[in-house]
Amino acid sequence: METTSARRVLALLRRSLAPKGLDVIIPLTVESYNQYLEEDTSAASDLTRFQLPIVSDALASHLLVLVGNSRAMWGPFLSNVSSELKHSGQILPNPIDRYVQLHVETTIKDLKRDGLIEPIQTYWVADTTPGKMILAQKMALAARVVTRCPPSQLCLHPTLGPWLAFRCALVFPVEGIHPISNAEEGDAEPMPEQPSLCSHDDSMHDLLAAQMADALAQVQPDNPGVIRPDAWKKWVMPRITIAPSHRLMYSSEQILYHYTKDLAFLANIVRTKEQNLCTDYLRNSPPPAAVECRKLVQTVLREYRDKHPEGIDAISLSGGLDTSIIAEASDQEWETDHGIGVFSLDKASRARPILRFDHAFTVQAKDEAKDAYFAGEIFKRLRGYSLSHHHVIKASLEDLLSHAPAVAKLLVSCDPMELRNSLVIYATLEQAARLGVKRIVTGDGADEIFCGYGFYHKMDEEALIEYRDQIIRVMQFTASRLAQAFEIEVISPFLDERVIAFAQTLSKQDLVGERTPVPVDGPDALHGKLLLRQAFPEAFSQWRSKQPIEEGAGTTALRMGFFDGHWSQEEFEHHQKKAFRDHGIVIRDREHLFFFRAFLDAFDGDLALVPKRRRTEKDEEEEEETSDGSFCPACRFELSHAAQDFCVTCGFWPTRITPTNDKSGYATQALTTLATTKKSLAETR
Known part of the structure; x- marks a missing residue:
């Protein structure tokens, strides 16, 4: 029978240990653990040698409590390490084990002080002495509160996923309690019983098995208890693969220490956290190209600062990487007093941004659109230091679409993708003009020159360089054209010729890669603009995934x-x-029909008034359509550039066949389909 004593003990354990980050409290019984070991067939050897002794025949069962931690332990643990450093000037060995032991033993004293029953035995997970060693994962599985993933050898918690660690087990001389019926105070329902095995498919199991084999290969044969210092990533990858970007994942610093046990690194973490410094480069120096990139972009931003010493009127703040860098980039050089790349993150002092702005504008057409959140967080950082006002322009899709004819005329376009994004820019400029803004800064160009778009990720080196350089030759941006209607000057630092020239020296390895220093978003997650991200760790949106304007603002709903x-x-x-x-x-x-009708209205229903050259229908009848690649085969308007394979007028792609766009035969198929469509439409006249 479940006893009041057991529940009181559990309540005190939670109350005392959870604030220290030891917030995983799993009750079961000694008997159920022993039975699990007896019946477990997953192990290659007999596990009964790890059974716990039964201390009293007077009880039907004995309370066994498994204690562990989530990511919540990291903060209190660092505070404890900080105190140790201040007291002794060094970190003694095994700081986490000592931290756990200190607070568990303090809690046991609290149990005694409160007149509750003390544990008759404490088992430490770190103690592998025969007779004292326990199988903590088996305890959690016996309690049915976690699921086992065989190839990764990890336990999966329904809330924490794989991001927990077991630290000790306590045996109490009271009747045990069934964990599943043990709802914590305030819980609406008890935790559901977990299945014994995970639900991952065979492909996931194969991947995890390969990763574990790779990790085990890092063990040094002459010293099997020690792994190579640089092998930490191999060991953490199964955990990340199972639950990438998990909301309760360990922080990058916590992961690095957990898998390296590097005390010097831990001391540096404590120091940098106390002084609000960047932690990205505490173990590895920044790539040389990132160093050069930072210096160059800083130079460009300083020149704008010197040109506008009173500050710049406004920034179009999407909250993406590009505008986050422009808004937050500081003057700090790579070589700091604390080490290479160990920048201050204090906006009131050394991390004060190079540029100052009176206004920032962000458009939000849907509540779920993310730009407003990221921009708002950046504003919180900069308010009172380098940014005075943040305007979130909440506009419905209907409101934005009311400007479609005006935008279509200014851009001479009915391309849905172009207009979907440009309606957002137009709304920004319209509001800026109302507030008297004469200059506005944008992040235009970064995606084009630093390969921010997702389609670059799977390209080989040659194709990426070729396509990147082609985009640079033909790229154009709507902000400057729209701004002319409001007599606003657009400033785009990434379009500086020096920045473009530098970007063209970079390889794919510089431009596309996994998150650093820890790839917390998974083994397959790649980030474009990699060097920019590495060069500016003070940017709030350093690792925000690429979202086009339409997605960040919410106009994606139009398509x-x-x-x-x-x-x-x-x-x-x-x-x-x-x-x-x-x-x-x-x-x-x-959608294309809607924007075409807006385009037609903008030119009074007569496409002859469109200020672009256009091939006539007679020309098409007399010539092969592919004979003149300077005109779009879908709308007959002249392309914006001789090397362009995308029509900025109607949005058709590809307008011609190139080695890049036809590697898989896509361009050939698309143009064949277009010809068939045109023939079908012509026959119905």
């Missing part, structure tokens, strides 16, 4: 069915045929 209710399929096909018959434009979908 996700927003226009489905505007026209039935029959109505859409009618308008599609009419657009081709009357104007020679191939309409691809309902």
Whole structure:
């Protein structure tokens, strides 16, 4: 029978240990643990030698409590290490084991002080002495509160995932308690019983098995108890693979110490945390190219600062990496008093940004759009130091679409992707103009020159360089053209010729790679603009994943069915045929139809008024369509650049076949499909 004494003991353990980060408290019984070991068939050897002794025949069962920690232990543990450093000037061996023992033993004293039953035996997970060694994972499995993942040899908690560690077990001379019925105070329901085995599929198990084999290969044959100092990543990868970017994942610093046990690194962590310093480069120096990149971008930003000593009117703050760097980049050099790359993060002192702004603007068309959150966090950091006002422009999709004719005319475009993004920029500029802004800074160019787009990730080196250089030749940005309508000057630091020239010297390894110093978002997660991220660790959005303007602001909804209710399929096909018959434009979908009609309205219904050269229908009849690659085959308007394979007027891609866009035959297929579509539309005239 579950006893009041057991519940009181558990309540005190939680109350005393949880604030210290020892917040994993798992009750079971000695008997259930012993039985589990007896019945477990997963081990290659007999596990009964690890059974615990039964101390009294007077009880039907004995309370056994397994104690562990989540990421919550890291902060209190660092405080404890800090005190030790101040007291003795060094960190003694095994600091985590000593920390756990200190607080568990203090809690046992509290039990005695409160008149509760003390444990009759304490087992430490770190103690592998025969007769004292316990199998902590088996205890958790016997309690049915975790699931076992065989290839990774990890326990998976329903809340914490794999991000927990077991530290000790306490045996009490009271009746045990069933863990599943033991709802913690304030819980709505008890924790559900966990299955014994994980639900990962065979491909995941194969990957984890390969990773574990790779990790085990790091063990030094002459000293099996020690792994190579640089092998930590091999050991942590199964854990990350199971639960990448888990909300309760250990921090990068916690992971590095957990797998390296590097006391010098731990001392540096304590120092940097106390002084609010960057921790990215405490174990490894920054890449030389990142050092050069930082110096160059700082030079460009300083020149703008010197040109505008009173500050710049505004920044278009999406909260992405690019604008985060522009807003937050400080004057700090790589060589600091604390080591290479150990920058201050204190915005009030050494991390004060190079540039100052009166206003920042962020558009939010959907509540779930992320730009407003990231921009808001940046503003919190900079308010009172380098940024005075942050304006979140909450606009409905209908509000933004009301500007479609004006934007279409200014850009001379009905390309849905272009307009989806540019409506956001237009709303920003309109609000900026109302507030008297004359200059605004944007992050334009960083994605193009530093390979920020996801399609770069799978390209080989040659294809990436070729495509990057082609984009640089033809790239153009709508902010400056839209801003002219409001008499606002656009400043784009990443479009400085020196920055572009530097970017063109970089290899794929410099531009695309995993997160550093710990790839917490998984083995397959790659980040573009890698050097920029590594060069500016003071940026809040340093590792924010790439999101185009439309996604960050919320206008992506326009291509996700927003226009489905505007026209039935029959109505859409009618308008599609009419657009081709009357104007020679191939309409691809309902969103494209909406923006084409806005484009047509902008030019009074007459495409002859569009200020662009256009090939006539007669030209098409007399020539092979691919004979002149300077015109778009879907709308017949002239392309923006001789090397361009994307039409900025209607958004069709690819307009011609190139070695890059046809490596898998995509361009050939797309142009064949277009020809078939045009033939079908022509036949229905």
